[in-house]
Amino acid sequence: MRYVCRAEGIGKDYGTFQAVRELSFGLSPGEIFGLLGPNGSGKSTTLHMLTGLLAPSRGLVEIHGVDIRDKESRRWIGFAPDDLPLPMSLTGWEYLQFHHRLRRRDDQYTAAELGDVLGLTKALSRSISDYSHGMKRKLQLIVAVMHSPKLLVLDEPFRGLDPEAAAVLRELLTVFAAAGGSVLIATHDMLRAEQDCDRVLILHQGEQAALGSPRSLRESFGDLATLEDVFLHATHLDQLQAQRRKQLHAALGATNH
């Protein structure tokens, strides 16, 4: 089967530090895939390798069968990063126009439809400098999806969205995947990952700590109740939590008496 996105033994070194060691996985058409991990575990580094923004130190990435080093692969990718600075002097529409020109495509119709669905239509004619955090996220989402990519890569997509916008985003992801696209989401939101993702990869210090469907992982880690429990166990944070709880009891208990 042809994967929409395939990573084979990818890793990244920053100097002598191995930020990501050796990851191999593939995203099937229609799959929503979560990339989870504590702060500094290598999620952003992995996303940047998969989207061609960062060259891996080793291994291979293919998008829709095309090597990521071939710029042709980029047209299959839509990426909404967590922290991309937006040009504050442009209106939303001007920013979208900029991307139409960059891609040599005219996706105005899709952009307008998405703007409508996300409740951003009025704001698109206003300067981005007036946008709230959530409005900026919505604009980034339109840019990521309007050219009909095969792979949608989203870094913390639900952060800063109100409940209505979050529900629209979930619907968008479902429709995108049902049409045969693959979605890769990096997130700290365990509940969303458990509910929305077909499979998740949990990173710990740049290595794969677990890979599978939330349900299969709960079972394989000893019938744990939630994906968050699996996450804490796979990344050894449960031991740390127990130790911290003891320290807090010792510290606060001692001052309270």
Ligand SMILES: Nc1ncnc2c1ncn2[C@@H]1O[C@H](COP(=O)(O)OP(=O)(O)OP(=O)(O)O)[C@@H](O)[C@H]1O
């Ligand atoms: N440009 C860089 N130079 C050196 N080290 C880096 C660089 N970028 C990231 N790192 C290190 O690589 C490791 C992985 O970082 P990365 O940003 O990929 O983690 P993350 O899982 O996305 O973290 P977070 O959840 O905090 O966003 C960290 O130890 C980080 O300090």
